[in-house]
Structures are given as structure tokens and as C-alpha cells.
Amino acid sequence: MSTVSFNADLQRFADKTGVKLDLVVRKVALDIYEKVTVKTPVDTGRARGNWNVSMGSPDLSVNNKATRAKRARLKKGDGEKVIFITNNLPYINALENGHSDQAPSGMLAVTLNEVEAGIRDVIRG
Numbered sequence: 001m002s003t004v005s006f007n008a009d010l011q012r013f014a015d016k017t018g019v020k021l022d023l024v025v026r027k028v029a030l031d032i033y034e035k036v037t038v039k040t041p042v043d044t045g046r047a048r049g050n051w052n053v054s055m056g057s058p059d060l061s062v063n064n065k066a067t068r069a070k071r072a073r074l075k076k077g078d079g080e081k082v083i084f085i086t087n088n089l090p091y092i093n094a095l096e097n098g099h100s101d102q103a104p105s106g107m108l109a110v111t112l113n114e115v116e117a118g119i120r121d122v123i124r125g
Helices: 003-017 021-039 092-096 108-124
Strands: 052-055 083-086
Touching: 003 021, 003 108, 021 052, 021 083, 021 108
Parallel strands: none
Antiparallel strands: 052 083
């Protein structure tokens, strides 16, 4: 999936459903955030609690405590900006590459495929 293709799919989704593109982008971003967070393996909770949502530039912060996932919020107009969903833990790539029995296929790639399939299902009608 390329960024250009995904952006075009989001526009087609907005056109098909009659929902403003800003709202579609915000809802899709939050859906991705929620799904990837839930799919993140839990040992101490640190990996799950380090997912971040930011606009304009990636949030590269690291929370050194095991915490629950933060509730992400996006306001009107944020869908017109670049939205970043990041996790800056040094071992997040290992988890994404299947180094956990809890997520043998990773979290992010699986989530993106699910979300993209759902969008394309709506577009196809």
C-alpha cells in the first residue's frame, strides 16, 4: 500500500459515504491507533503504553513506566495535517517482526491491512 493509494482510497471513502475527508482521516487514524495498541503484546505494559499520536511531526518520546495506553484525541482540522502514530521503544521493531508469541504477525502491518480492507470494502459497496 502506498501513501498516494491510501490517500486516494480515503478520498473515495469520503465521497462514497458523504462524510467530510477531515472526519474520515481522523476516525481512520484513531481506529489504527486503537487497533495497534490492542494488538501490542503485553509483558510489562510498556510497549502498549508507548504508542503516541501527533500532528506535523512524530512524537519520539518514551515513557519509561509500564502504563495503560493513552486515549488519543484529534480535533476538527487535524485530518488535514499529517498524523503520526509512533512508538519509540528500542524493541518495538522486534515486536512488529513477530518476536512475541502474543503477536507472531506483528501489530502495525496487521492493523493497516485490516483498516485498508475495510475501507476498500466500503468503496466497492
